[in-house]
Amino acid sequence: MFIKTRFLLVALITILLVACNPIMVDGLEPKPNNPKPASPKLIPNPIVFISQFPIQEDFTTITSTFGNHLATMRSAGRGGDLMIIYPDGSLKNLTKEAGYGMSGLQTQRAIAVRDPEVHWDGKKVIFSMIIGAPSEQYDYQDYYWQIYEISNLAKEQTPVISKLANQPSNYNNISPIYTSDDKIIFTSDRPRDGQRHLYPQLDEYEETPTVSGLWRLEPSSGRLELLDHAPSGAFSPIIDSFGRVIYTRWDHLQRDQQADSDAEKGGKCEYCAFNYSGEGVNSVPTNSNEEVFPEPRESRKDLLAGTPYTGHFFNHFFPWMMNQDGTNLETLNHVGRHELHDYFNKSRNDDPALQEGYAGNFERVNQNSIENLFEISEDSNKAGRYLAINAPEFGTHGAGQIVALYAPPNYNADKIKIDYLSNPETSSYSNESLTNTEGLYR
Numbered sequence: 248m249f250i251k252t253r254f255l256l257v258a259l260i261t262i263l264l265v266a267c268n269p270i271m272v273d274g275l276e277p278k279p280n281n282p283k284p285a286s287p288k289l290i291p292n293p294i295v296f297i298s299q300f301p302i303q304e305d306f307t308t309i310t311s312t313f314g315n316h317l318a319t320m321r322s323a324g325r326g327g328d329l330m331i332i333y334p335d336g337s338l339k340n341l342t343k344e345a346g347y348g349m350s351g352l353q354t355q356r357a358i359a360v361r362d363p364e365v366h367w368d369g370k371k372v373i374f375s376m377i378i379g380a381p382s383e384q385y386d387y388q389d390y391y392w393q394i395y396e397i398s399n400l401a402k403e404q405t406p407v408i409s410k411l412a413n414q415p416s417n418y419n420n421i422s423p424i425y426t427s428d429d430k431i432i433f434t435s436d437r438p439r440d441g442q443r444h445l446y447p448q449l450d451e452y453e454e455t456p457t458v459s460g461l462w463r464l465e466p467s468s469g470r471l472e473l474l475d476h477a478p479s480g481a482f483s484p485i486i487d488s489f490g491r492v493i494y495t496r497w498d499h500l501q502r503d504q505q506a507d508s509d510a511e512k513g514g515k516c517e518y519c520a521f522n523y524s525g526e527g528v529n530s531v532p533t534n535s536n537e538e539v540f541p542e543p544r545e546s547r548k549d550l551l552a553g554t555p556y557t558g559h560f561f562n563h564f565f566p567w568m569m570n571q572d573g574t575n576l577e578t579l580n581h582v583g584r585h586e587l588h589d590y591f592n593k594s595r596n597d598d599p600a601l602q603e604g605y606a607g608n609f610e611r612v613n614q615n616s617i618e619n620l621f622e623i624s625e626d627s628n629k630a631g632r633y634l635a636i637n638a639p640e641f642g643t644h645g646a647g648q649i650v651a652l653y654a655p656p657n658y659n660a661d662k663i664k665i666d667y668l669s670n671p672e673t674s675s676y677s678n679e680s681l682t683n684t685e686g687l688y689r
Contacts, residue, residue: 632652
């Protein structure tokens with residue numbers, strides 16, 4: 248049995264100032280400056296993880312909450328590896344042992360790896376990898392995350408890596424997982440119908456490249472299916488103990504903020520948003536950026552004037568679920584803003600039956616609000632209990648507070664509660680000193 252995990256190796260420089268003499272504290276006996284470290288605990292099973300070159304910027308880079316699928320040098324530094332640690336504490340660099348990667352200056356044979364997923368039988372691991380980097384300045388090439396499998400994981404074996412057959416080429420394919428019948432579900436930035444002129448797909452928020460949704464591939468036949476077309480992105484799928492696909496989906500269901508910004512500045516062309524005449528290869532830009540759905544955002548007072556609408560806001564990273572064939576797609580147990588968020592406005596102001604949604608204005612079981620849910624995984628000790636990270640969109644590399652919720656099949660969303668497993672202050676960052684010393688989690 249193997250356990251997978253993901254590591255972000257962050258470069259830290261620590262300056263430690265220590266006294267030359269033993270320290271006296273409230274009359275206690277002196278304590279040595281360098282106490283003997285505690286003995287490491289043995290692990291029952293091997294753990295597969297990755298090392299990763301740290302990228303400082305947190306916008307469309309490898310640890311960002313969205314747009315993290317890009318393979319450029321700016322987004323994904325080279326030099327990481329797929330690693331395994333065995334129960335006796337010995338460590339093996341799997342990619343190096345299999346002949347991938349290089350030491351020193353990272354050029355044509357350089358690699359980056361991400362998203363390891365162990366097969367049901369524990370004998371192989373699927374993951375995504377980039378191969379290659381520029382050999383000199385101004386040597387520009389296109390790079391893509393592609394899916395690979397590695398076998399021969401035992402301590403005495405030499406690992407073997409092979410590229411997954413029939414996956415979309417010249418696209419970024421990440422977050423692969425095995426289905427119950429050995430198909431592969433993954434996210435990709437392949438356009439929904441495969442037309443290259445529609446690449447890259449852009450999100451509905453910052454107009455940045457995004458994955459187009461969840462895909463399923465049968466490697467032996469090459470049959471490829473788009474299970475969930477998520478225009479702003481789907482992230483980090485898992486298959487839970489009930490056979491459901493659970494993942495984070497970004498629902499940015501509101502009008503184009505760039506087009507609104509241009510309009511609010513008197514039509515000044517800052518973002519220069521426009522509509523295309525269609526999606527065909529011969530489509531051309533038009534002079535219009537008009538939208539008809541959904542209702543206008545709150546900032547567009549000109550469009551809201553004379554209507555009963557309060558202004559539409561909907562921007563959430565929520566847990567979603569579906570069957571492994573893509574059917575029964577919905578939020579996890581139909582949970583939503585009413586159960587998880589601390590505030591949302593009423594949609595219109597001409598109906599006295601509508602109220603603003605905020606804590607205390609209506610009864611609900613959950614008393615611990617969250618902002619978003621990332622990196623969802625199932626508790627191995629309790630089926631139907633899910634661990635996740637509550638984090639903001641920007642500023643923390645997707646790191647934040649560890650939370651849990653219980654949501655097995657047929658469990659009513661009204662009963663779902665969020666448990667805070669780390670200090671609530673870890674849910675975000677602050678420019679002021681935090682009172683907790685935990686840091687952030689991912």
